Amino acid sequence: MIVQKYPGADGLAGTTLRINLTTGEIKSLPTDTRLMREWFGGRGAIAKIIYDEVPRDADPLGPKNLFIMSAGVMSGCFIPAGAKIGFGSVSPLTNGHGDSNMGGHLGPTLKFAGYDMVIMSGIAPKPSYLFIDDDVVELRDASQYWGMGSLECEPALKKDLGEDFEIATIGPAAENGILFSCITHDFGRQAGRTGQGAVMGSKKLKAIAVRGTGGIKVHDLAGLTEHVTAIIKRTQTHPNMEPWQKYGTAFFIDWSNKNAVIPTRNFQTTHYENIDGINGEALVEKCLITHKACFGCWMNCGKYTKAVIPGKKTVYLEGPEYETGALCGSNLGMTDINQVAYLNWLLDNVGMDTMSGGGVIAFGMECFQRGLITTDDLEGHTLNWGSVEDAEHFVDMIVNRRGIGDWFAGGTKRAAEKIGRDSIKFAMQVKGQEMSGYDGRHAPGMLLAYMTCDIGAHHNRAWTITVDMAEGRDTVEGRAKVVVYLQHIRPLFDCWCICRLFWGELDIEPEEIVESLNHITGWNIDTAEALKTSEKVWNLVRCHYLERNRANGRTFDYPPARSWEDKIPTGPSAGKGVSKEQVETMLDEYYACRGWDNDGNPSREVLHDLKLDFAADNLEKIGLLGKPLPDGIPAVRGERYKPKAF
Amino acid sequence: MIIFLKAGGQLRTLLKPDIDHYTRRVEIDGLKTVAEILEEIDVNPALVALIHVDGKLKDFSYKPSDGQTITLQPPVSGG
Numbered sequence: 001m002i003v004q005k006y007p008g009a010d011g012l013a014g015t016t017l018r019i020n021l022t023t024g025e026i027k028s029l030p031t032d033t034r035l036m037r038e039w040f041g042g043r044g045a046i047a048k049i050i051y052d053e054v055p056r057d058a059d060p061l062g063p064k065n066l067f068i069m070s071a072g073v074m075s076g077c078f079i080p081a082g083a084k085i086g087f088g089s090v091s092p093l094t095n096g097h098g099d100s101n102m103g104g105h106l107g108p109t110l111k112f113a114g115y116d117m118v119i120m121s122g123i124a125p126k127p128s129y130l131f132i133d134d135d136v137v138e139l140r141d142a143s144q145y146w147g148m149g150s151l152e153c154e155p156a157l158k159k160d161l162g163e164d165f166e167i168a169t170i171g172p173a174a175e176n177g178i179l180f181s182c183i184t185h186d187f188g189r190q191a192g193r194t195g196q197g198a199v200m201g202s203k204k205l206k207a208i209a210v211r212g213t214g215g216i217k218v219h220d221l222a223g224l225t226e227h228v229t230a231i232i233k234r235t236q237t238h239p240n241m242e243p244w245q246k247y248g249t250a251f252f253i254d255w256s257n258k259n260a261v262i263p264t265r266n267f268q269t270t271h272y273e274n275i276d277g278i279n280g281e282a283l284v285e286k287c288l289i290t291h292k293a294c295f296g297c298w299m300n301c302g303k304y305t306k307a308v309i310p311g312k313k314t315v316y317l318e319g320p321e322y323e324t325g326a327l328c329g330s331n332l333g334m335t336d337i338n339q340v341a342y343l344n345w346l347l348d349n350v351g352m353d354t355m356s357g358g359g360v361i362a363f364g365m366e367c368f369q370r371g372l373i374t375t376d377d378l379e380g381h382t383l384n385w386g387s388v389e390d391a392e393h394f395v396d397m398i399v400n401r402r403g404i405g406d407w408f409a410g411g412t413k414r415a416a417e418k419i420g421r422d423s424i425k426f427a428m429q430v431k432g433q434e435m436s437g438y439d440g441r442h443a444p445g446m447l448l449a450y451m452t453c454d455i456g457a458h459h460n461r462a463w464t465i466t467v468d469m470a471e472g473r474d475t476v477e478g479r480a481k482v483v484v485y486l487q488h489i490r491p492l493f494d495c496w497c498i499c500r501l502f503w504g505e506l507d508i509e510p511e512e513i514v515e516s517l518n519h520i521t522g523w524n525i526d527t528a529e530a531l532k533t534s535e536k537v538w539n540l541v542r543c544h545y546l547e548r549n550r551a552n553g554r555t556f557d558y559p560p561a562r563s564w565e566d567k568i569p570t571g572p573s574a575g576k577g578v579s580k581e582q583v584e585t586m587l588d589e590y591y592a593c594r595g596w597d598n599d600g601n602p603s604r605e606v607l608h609d610l611k612l613d614f615a616a617d618n619l620e621k622i623g624l625l626g627k628p629l630p631d632g633i634p635a636v637r638g639e640r641y642k643p644k645a646f
Numbered sequence: 647m648i649i650f651l652k653a654g655g656q657l658r659t660l661l662k663p664d665i666d667h668y669t670r671r672v673e674i675d676g677l678k679t680v681a682e683i684l685e686e687i688d689v690n691p692a693l694v695a696l697i698h699v700d701g702k703l704k705d706f707s708y709k710p711s712d713g714q715t716i717t718l719q720p721p722v723s724g725g
Contacts, residue, residue, distance in 0.1 A: 234667075238668070239652045239668050239698075239718075240654040240655060240719055240720070242698065242701070242717070243696050243717070243719045247696070249722070251695070251696055252695055252721050252722065252724065254695075255695040255696075255721050256721075281703070321724055322723075322724030323724040326724070436724070437724055459723050463722075463723035465721065465723075466656055466693055466720070466721060469692045469693060470690065501722070505654075505655060505722050506655075507654050507655060507658060643656050643658075643659030643660065644655070644656040
């Protein structure tokens with residue numbers, strides 16, 4: 001059908017689609033410019049819509065959950081690396097707000113087609129895909145694609161529709177409701193975290209295909225051109241650029257190992273003896289074919305590679321980048337980069353997040369190591385460290401929910417609850433989401449960042465390893481204010497849908513990013529307002545989590561007991577670790593810094609300051625509104641760590 | 647002997663550039679390793695992830711020659 005389109009405010013495409021997948025009804029509406037202004041689009045707008053519209057008792061995999069795609073206000077505009085698109089829903093993995101984003105070309109293309117956001121509800125009666133070709137929007141039959149791997153479905157759709165369609169797909173994992181399933185686009189860009197693929201699969205939505213030929217009007221093109229040209233010129237000669245272009249993020253594997261933060265064999269230790277086989281140099285030497293970039297970016301940090309393992313077909317993929325290299329490499333005891341790349345391809349194709357996927361396989365391997373699961377549970381197979389064959393078989397059990405594979409389909413936390421025998425101690429997750437590729441036992445700020453991350457353990461909201469190193473890795477005091485600041489500045493990239501690697505790692509100051517935003521939108525905001533809006537999003541997501549999970553916030557903010565019970569056994573940080581008392585101290589400081597009470601519940605005062613009185617009322621009704629703080633709330637929550645901005 | 651150290655991000659501030667926005671001129675006595683040079687100018691080597699010279703990776707034991715430019719890359723979080 002041809003939908004009605006609406007003119008966009010500066011920086012916006014103009015139209016929002018609401019699609020009822022159950023009935024097939026497609027509505028086009030003017031994009032809510034007030035929502036975009038007050039919540040910054042992307043993650044922020046998604047969080048507000050989910051808070052307002054999804055009932056608190058809605059099953060994340062049921063028809064009442066929404067599945068939202070938003071391209072934000074900066075994506076697709078005349079700026080570098082404005083390439084992101086965000087997805088959001090109530091997460092089946094954490095049972096709280098979930099969002100995840102990815103680069104590639106889909107975000108800009110959605111806006112070029114005329115749409116800022118697509119809000120989907122219900123469940124399609126049969127496998128379907130969303131077809132958007134400028135004004136034409138349709139739900140089409142996807143029966144012929146259902147069951148295909150993510151990496152197989154994308155070329156199949158391109159063959160059927162045309163190369164100029166940008167396509168996002170899910171794989172069999174999402175079709176089968178594996179809770180840490182991802183969405184794949186551009187043959188290797190993933191919205192991996194919080195199980196957005198599982199939600200898409202629950203709605204029987206196999207793919208989204210978009211072609212867009214329009215443009216985006218910006219507020220001040222001349223000003224934007226001058227401002228951005230200066231940034232482009234400056235960053236072209238930035239010393240970080242050439243290493244980025246050559247090696248991507250995989251080259252930090254060695255650094256993490258030398259500095260004893262790399263997770264090894266399910267976070268049992270932080271230093272890996274076989275690092276030379278899986279590090280960035282090995283990737284470049286053995287697997288790299290060429291470099292790959294997203295829309296409007298010349299950093300080309302993506303690495304197009306192949307994995308060659310004797311006895312298996314040669315596979316082609318994008319990656320592994322750092323997180324996959326760590327979590328599917330050292331964390332699984334793999335010794336050859338081809339093994340890591342193969343697992344990367346395998347998880348991409350079945351449609352599992354390689355971070356949670358790596359964490360889940362590692363947890364299974366440790367359970368096997370400790371005799372908590374045996375070959376009888378594994379259809380006669382072993383599950384040994386370093387065995388790609390064992391890992392592949394285990395993944396197949398999970399994807400198809402065979403035997404104990406069904407237990408692991410919900411991630412490490414749910415698997416540990418089934419396995420019992422204290423295995424929850426080494427289920428390396430917070431709020432149900434598996435940790436990223438850094439061990440926080442000798443990087444306490446990073447541990448706090450995992451503990452307090454609004455979507456479950458994830459490095460991207462706050463990454464403090466270098467702050468830990470600069471300030472002293474054996475102390476915990478003072479980290480909270482840095483974590484809070486980072487939790488405000490970094491998610492702004494996910495609101496505005498621009499890439500943090502470009503905008504955050506090349507000495508571009510936050511004020512320059514805000515100036516770019518102002519040239520695009522005409523909003524005329526300053527950095528303080530940007531940070532406060534991001535804080536508002538953070539607090540709303542916290543309230544949403546408490547309203548769904550109905551207990552004091554502190555209850556949910558603890559890492560697994562390994563984090564304080566087990567000292568690091570080997571490597572440069574041998575004997576190091578945080579104590580339970582230090583964990584409590586960090587939480588105390590964190591809550592105080594946020595203006596939350598000591599139970600981890602936001603106070604009315606801070607919610608009022610953020611214009612979230614409605615959320616305070618809702619918390620009060622369920623007895624989870626934070627108690628007033630004796631000394632009031634801090635005037636500014638969080639503190640920028642200098643010299644590092646991000 | 648004069649060498650030039652170049653860095654961006656957090657390292658840039660620690661390096662205290664004096665030639666341009668990213669570059670510091672450092673005078674050293676004889677051949678020294680990058681590790682020794684960083685210690686002399688009080689830059690924590692833990693905050694250096696990569697050492698890049700003439701388009702190639704080097705390690706902390708590398709001894710720069712007169713006039714060389716050494717690019718230091720800070721660590722960043724994975725994507």
